[in-house]
Amino acid sequence: MxxxxxxxxxxxxxxxxxxxxPKLQERIAQAAGQGAQVVVLPELVFHDxxxxxxxxxxxxxxQELDDPSLQAxxxxxxxxxxxxxxxxxxxxxxxxxxxxxxxxxxDGSRVGLYRKMHIxxxxxxxxKYYFTPGDLGFQAFSTRYGRIGVLICWDQWFPEGARLTAMxxxxxxxxxTAIGYDDREVAGLAASEAKTLNAKWLDAWxxxxxxxxxxxxxxxxxxxxxxxxxxxxxxxxSFICDPGGAVLDRxxxxxxxxxLRNIDPAEIENHRRVWPFLRDRRIDAYSDLLKRFSR
Numbered sequence: 001m002x003x004x005x006x007x008x009x010x011x012x013x014x015x016x017x018x019x020x021x022p023k024l025q026e027r028i029a030q031a032a033g034q035g036a037q038v039v040v041l042p043e044l045v046f047h048d049x050x051x052x053x054x055x056x057x058x059x060x061x062x063q064e065l066d067d068p069s070l071q072a073x074x075x076x077x078x079x080x081x082x083x084x085x086x087x088x089x090x091x092x093x094x095x096x097x098x099x100x101x102x103x104x105x106x107d108g109s110r111v112g113l114y115r116k117m118h119i120x121x122x123x124x125x126x127x128k129y130y131f132t133p134g135d136l137g138f139q140a141f142s143t144r145y146g147r148i149g150v151l152i153c154w155d156q157w158f159p160e161g162a163r164l165t166a167m168x169x170x171x172x173x174x175x176x177t178a179i180g181y182d183d184r185e186v187a188g189l190a191a192s193e194a195k196t197l198n199a200k201w202l203d204a205w206x207x208x209x210x211x212x213x214x215x216x217x218x219x220x221x222x223x224x225x226x227x228x229x230x231x232x233x234x235x236x237x238s239f240i241c242d243p244g245g246a247v248l249d250r251x252x253x254x255x256x257x258x259x260l261r262n263i264d265p266a267e268i269e270n271h272r273r274v275w276p277f278l279r280d281r282r283i284d285a286y287s288d289l290l291k292r293f294s295r
Contacts, residue, residue, distance in 0.1 A: 007036035078108030112141030140168035
């Protein structure tokens with residue numbers, strides 16, 4: 001496959017709101033106008049991060065796969081000839097909901113649906129209350145411009161998910177994300193201590209995903225939301241790294257923004273020839289990975 005241009009759209013939440021949805025469409029169109037061929041949006045992009053609390057009324061936010069907003073983005077993908085990765089709060093059936101991402105191809109057709117496999121439950125991130133774990137497995141989707149693997153947020157921390165996605169032959173692994181600082185966790189700390197702790201968490205997040213790129217020899221991109229929502233401050237820092245783990249470009253934590261970068265599948269071959277991790281895997285020795293713990 002030839003090289004293609006990837007765009008990450010770092011944004012605040014609540015983009016389904018009538019005064020923000022047109023802005024979201026405009027920003028996607030602007031990315032296409034700057035040459036983007038693949039555009040990826042953050043996790044749960046249409047809504048405020050409702051998982052900050054457990055409230056049954058938030059289930060009303062969920063959308064079915066034929067929701068008018070999704071139809072509008074499908075039409076936009078077709079009009080601009082772009083691949084578009086759109087994370088959603090999916091209503092699958094009455095009482096059955098997923099944290100999902102749709103992949104629209106450049107003709108507007110839906111070529112992929114990924115349902116988040118790893119569901120967290122931390123203070124301020126009460127996702128197990130809302131989401132059923134994904135049942136479609138780890139996947140990569142063939143699009144006009146390349147083969148794209150999609151995972152979502154908490155999936156970022158699990159090397160197994162990255163490996164199984166890479167084994168689907170993806171050129172690019174994307175992680176739509178909603179992650180940030182919980183101000184309550186640093187309450188009472190001196191400003192310098194709070195800054196150090198927050199920096200440690202952010203560095204761990206970036207390092208983990210760079211490691212996925214290195215160990216699998218693929219491009220990795222994480223696109224996060226940004227802004228304050230209650231006691232959560234989403235830390236932005238959307239970034240793209242190459243198959244050797246080098247960060248090619250990165251935004252900061254202060255604003256919405258657009259990241260554009262060329263993705264060249266030929267680099268995957270180059271890196272894997274130097275670091276042949278897939279060749280040297282001992283697939284005959286990994287059966288214990290199917291256990292929770294080996295002791």
